[in-house]
Amino acid sequence: MTALTLPADHTLRRALADEVHARPPAPVAAPAVVSCLALYETQAEAVFDCVVQLAQRFGVAPPAAGGGHAIVNLPDVRVKWERHGEFSSLTFVRPLHEPSSLEAMAHYPTAFDALPGDWLAALPGRTVSAADIVLLAAGDAGAVPRWDELGRWFNREAMAGSQVLDEAALVFTDFMLRDEGGEAGAGQAGRTRWLVLDQQGMSAAQSARVAQRIIEIEIYRMTSLLAFPLARDAFPQLNRIEQRLAEITAATAALHGRGDPKQTQDAERALLDELTRVASEVERSVAATSFRFSAGQAYWDLVQARVREFREKRIGDLRTIGGFLSRRLAPAMNSCAAAARRQEELSARIERASALLRTRVDVAREEQNQQLLAAMERRGKIGLRLQQTVEGLSVAALTYYLVGLVGYGVKPLKAVWPQLNTDWVVAASIPVLAFVVWSAVGRLRKRLMSE
Numbered sequence: 001m002t003a004l005t006l007p008a009d010h011t012l013r014r015a016l017a018d019e020v021h022a023r024p025p026a027p028v029a030a031p032a033v034v035s036c037l038a039l040y041e042t043q044a045e046a047v048f049d050c051v052v053q054l055a056q057r058f059g060v061a062p063p064a065a066g067g068g069h070a071i072v073n074l075p076d077v078r079v080k081w082e083r084h085g086e087f088s089s090l091t092f093v094r095p096l097h098e099p100s101s102l103e104a105m106a107h108y109p110t111a112f113d114a115l116p117g118d119w120l121a122a123l124p125g126r127t128v129s130a131a132d133i134v135l136l137a138a139g140d141a142g143a144v145p146r147w148d149e150l151g152r153w154f155n156r157e158a159m160a161g162s163q164v165l166d167e168a169a170l171v172f173t174d175f176m177l178r179d180e181g182g183e184a185g186a187g188q189a190g191r192t193r194w195l196v197l198d199q200q201g202m203s204a205a206q207s208a209r210v211a212q213r214i215i216e217i218e219i220y221r222m223t224s225l226l227a228f229p230l231a232r233d234a235f236p237q238l239n240r241i242e243q244r245l246a247e248i249t250a251a252t253a254a255l256h257g258r259g260d261p262k263q264t265q266d267a268e269r270a271l272l273d274e275l276t277r278v279a280s281e282v283e284r285s286v287a288a289t290s291f292r293f294s295a296g297q298a299y300w301d302l303v304q305a306r307v308r309e310f311r312e313k314r315i316g317d318l319r320t321i322g323g324f325l326s327r328r329l330a331p332a333m334n335s336c337a338a339a340a341r342r343q344e345e346l347s348a349r350i351e352r353a354s355a356l357l358r359t360r361v362d363v364a365r366e367e368q369n370q371q372l373l374a375a376m377e378r379r380g381k382i383g384l385r386l387q388q389t390v391e392g393l394s395v396a397a398l399t400y401y402l403v404g405l406v407g408y409g410v411k412p413l414k415a416v417w418p419q420l421n422t423d424w425v426v427a428a429s430i431p432v433l434a435f436v437v438w439s440a441v442g443r444l445r446k447r448l449m450s451e
Contacts, residue, residue, distance in 0.1 A: 028211055029204040030135040031096035035111035035191070036089060036215045038222070042125025044083040047090070050123055051081045057116070077114040086295065087128060089219060093211075102136055102145055108153050108178075108193055109134050129222040130191040133214050135207055138170060138197035145170075145197070153193055160324035162312035163199075169210060170197040171310070171321065175221075175328075192218060213306045217321070220299040220306070221329060227296030228332040230289045231339035237285060238342050241278055245346070248275055249353055255360075272357045279350045286343050293340040300333045394441060399434040406433070 028034055039047055048063075048070065055062040055072045063070035063081075072079045078093040092111035110132045112120060147156065154174040161172035177190035194214050198207065248271055255264050255271075307322040314320055319327075406429045 027204040028093050028135060028208045029095075030137055030196075030198045030202070030207060032135050032207075033094050033096055033109040033111050034133040034135065034211045034215070035092045035094075036129070036131050036133070036218065037092075037123075037127060038084075038087050038089045038129040038219045039123060039125035040087045040128040040223075042088065044088045046124045047088040048081055048083075050119070051079060051090070054079065054115075054119055057119070074114070077111055086223065087219075088125070089215070090123075091215060096134075096136075102149055102195070102197070105153075108132060110191070112191075128226075129219045131194060131215070131218045132191050133194040133196060133211050135196045135198065135211065137201075138199040145172075150195075153195065160319050160321045161315055162310070162318070162320040162322075163315060164310040164312055165206075165210070166311060167313060168198075168200045168202055168206070170199060170315070171195070171210075171214070172197075173321065175324070194218070213309060217303055217306045217325075220302045221325065224296045224299035224303060225329070225332060227289075227292045227336040230292050231332075231336040234285060234289060234339045234343070235335075237281070238339065238346065241281060241346060242342075244278055245275075245349060245353065248278070252353065252357060252360075268357060268360050272354070275350060275354050275357060279347070279354065282343060282346050282350060286347065289343070290340070293336050296333065296336050300329070303329070396434075398437045398441075399430065402433045402437065403430050 048065070051070060051072060052062040054074070058074050060072060060074060063072055068083045070081045072081075076094060080091040080093075082089045082091070092115065094109075094111035094114050096109055112132075150156070150159065150172060154172060155176055158174040158176055159172065160174065161170065163169070164171050172195040173193060175192055177192060179190050196207075196210055196214070202210070251267075251271055255267055303325065304322075307325060310321070312320045312322055406425070410425045
């Protein structure tokens, strides 16, 4: 077979082709527990270095640097590190031995127990999400655990669950944080609980995909909610700006038809300055929140997509996971979208009000310019008349001086030619000299005007 030679690769082709394999699910087979941790406000490299140190601590070959994920197999737990855009995630998979049934569990399992406590405490960044996902065999196919069994680990009032993946498994959670003691709270060790009961003997790959979807729902629902405090804080500021914009618009309308043009122009300039200040406040708010709002919407879209992939089926009167998130999380995300939309609408309204005020100021300025041009034209006409008057006086003055010079020049001729009447000579030179001077001044004026 003849070897094929293709054109040179695009510089990003290999990286883009590998992107679809950047976050493979960590294989897991029931019974097992999968614990996840999302770290915010830290560099991904710093978390990766901690994973390398953990591998060295257990005498395991450290993962190779580079790439978006790394897996380390420790004696009792598998550790997976992943790089994300804003955070880093760690997934820990630990097999369960005895007990491996829901009834026999003395405490809710966690994979964090298999890790050194000092190593966990030394991880960089801040925890934005942490969860324990327990995967067990369901026992009788299609059987749903009793409420007293689930009530040991979940809050019934907040509980959600459903059959997923065409009834392949049962999934339960209450989305509540619990500390080490098991009580609902918000301590530093707080984690949410998920329970997955395998009804059809899922393969390790299928169980891994279920766990991966749960991890993404858990992490992305928290990162999407990071936008909600910003939206809640932005509403009072937007209300104040809207009220001030309404006052400026009303004041602009009230200026129409005011008698004193000078006062009107001063008021318009003052309103335009105030509108510019209000616009700067809106732009500052947009700059501070636009990324968080757009990121929150993107994370919320991912949460909804992962829930749809579950293909949920209701269990009795228990609310589904998608229904719980839609009722509890959708209003917060709608508030973020409403805040972003109000920011855009405020910017557009301020731009229209600014354009209106600028138009009024420009019209007033044009009127002033027209008045100034008319005054300049009047002064030009007056100057022209003065110039013509000065030119006439100049012609008369120059003629007078030249006639005087002629008189001085012909007086000596009388001694040589007694019959010469010098007075007539001087009188005859007056019109000639006046014409010459007038012509010379006219040519000089024309030359200057042409330049």
